[in-house]
Amino acid sequence: MKKKMISVLVTAVMVLSLMGCGGGDSGKASEAASENGETGESKPEEESGDSKESEGELMNAEDIVVCFANKGQNAWLEQQSVGVQEACEDLGLPEPTVVYADTQENAESQVQAIEDFMSLGANVIIIDPISADVVKQALQNAKDQGVIVIDTDSVGGLDDVTYCSIGLDEYTASYEGAEKFCQDYLQEGDGVVIVAGNQGDTNGENRLKGMTEACEANGIEVLGSQYTDWSAAMTTTVMEDFITSYGDEIKGVLVPSDDMGMGAITALEQAGMMGDVKMMGYGGFQVALDAIADGKMSMTVGMHPYDCGYQAVENAVNILTKGEYPEEHFIDVGTDLITTENYTEFEGF
Numbered sequence: 001m002k003k004k005m006i007s008v009l010v011t012a013v014m015v016l017s018l019m020g021c022g023g024g025d026s027g028k029a030s031e032a033a034s035e036n037g038e039t040g041e042s043k044p045e046e047e048s049g050d051s052k053e054s055e056g057e058l059m060n061a062e063d064i065v066v067c068f069a070n071k072g073q074n075a076w077l078e079q080q081s082v083g084v085q086e087a088c089e090d091l092g093l094p095e096p097t098v099v100y101a102d103t104q105e106n107a108e109s110q111v112q113a114i115e116d117f118m119s120l121g122a123n124v125i126i127i128d129p130i131s132a133d134v135v136k137q138a139l140q141n142a143k144d145q146g147v148i149v150i151d152t153d154s155v156g157g158l159d160d161v162t163y164c165s166i167g168l169d170e171y172t173a174s175y176e177g178a179e180k181f182c183q184d185y186l187q188e189g190d191g192v193v194i195v196a197g198n199q200g201d202t203n204g205e206n207r208l209k210g211m212t213e214a215c216e217a218n219g220i221e222v223l224g225s226q227y228t229d230w231s232a233a234m235t236t237t238v239m240e241d242f243i244t245s246y247g248d249e250i251k252g253v254l255v256p257s258d259d260m261g262m263g264a265i266t267a268l269e270q271a272g273m274m275g276d277v278k279m280m281g282y283g284g285f286q287v288a289l290d291a292i293a294d295g296k297m298s299m300t301v302g303m304h305p306y307d308c309g310y311q312a313v314e315n316a317v318n319i320l321t322k323g324e325y326p327e328e329h330f331i332d333v334g335t336d337l338i339t340t341e342n343y344t345e346f347e348g349f
Helices: 075-090 107-119 132-144 170-185 202-217 232-249 258-270 286-293 305-322
Strands: 066-070 097-100 124-127 148-152 164-167 191-196 221-227 250-254 278-283 299-302 330-332 336-339
Touching: 066 075, 066 107, 066 305, 075 097, 075 305, 097 107, 107 124, 107 132, 124 132, 124 305, 132 148, 148 305, 164 305, 170 202, 170 250, 170 278, 170 299, 170 336, 191 202, 191 232, 202 221, 221 232, 232 250, 232 258, 250 258, 258 278, 258 286, 278 286, 286 299, 286 336
Parallel strands: 066 097, 066 124, 124 148, 148 164, 164 330, 191 221, 191 250, 250 278, 278 299
Antiparallel strands: 299 336
């Protein structure tokens, strides 16, 4: 994030529209299943028959077809797409196909996207999975046909079908962010509320766990927590309920997404509590940096979505053109803790 984030290239995308090499196929939506699994450190199974080490099997960059299944649309997720697109351009690949799920509950739509990618002759499938359980078999089918499969912004569940996983340790990032929030902006014994993402979503659960355990370890009382399905509007409603239940006992609010933080700010402003409550966000959105500048948010955990997309393409190209595999299965792109003291050093997205 310390480098200037590239402006989002896609300003309006139809639900599951295919861009780039694929044309206009669409995926079909259905209810998502919850994903489970833990970050793996195992190396890719080069003995499985997918190795491209023999010179005759290596590809030229200009022949590599890259497809990316993104799990939704917001500023953060679109930066992953920008990373994929710009890596393809920089490395001499054709323009990639990018598919956006209409909501972060439509895991089945990603299965359809994977099937569409295969019909386009994909050599590389990159996916930010809504549910590892739902998409796993479709990805295995693609891998069995020689496709390089890489996941981003994920924490396990697909390690045996992907060549690498690029993202961050969500639990550790959340814990370290919440620890700094507690130590720098709260006092021992203060009460906080924690808003969560989707129940059962691995990333969301790890963020909730990290925040909760960091607060408890630093003498901060967790008054309550509630899932809001990553929705800013639902966060406003839940925050109103928290205010009704706990009132001025609330000294801090922790949210797993900066978008959701905006919903919490709305409720706090309506209750006249904005000046008395500290807030920690997550993501590094420009709206969070603006909120920090305006005194409405204390800090946010800045992530690197662009790097997730870019490095996914880089690793796939290394495999297909050089026969070089990642040394570690999980590649951590890291985070920045953006606070009231250093926010001017960063640009959001």
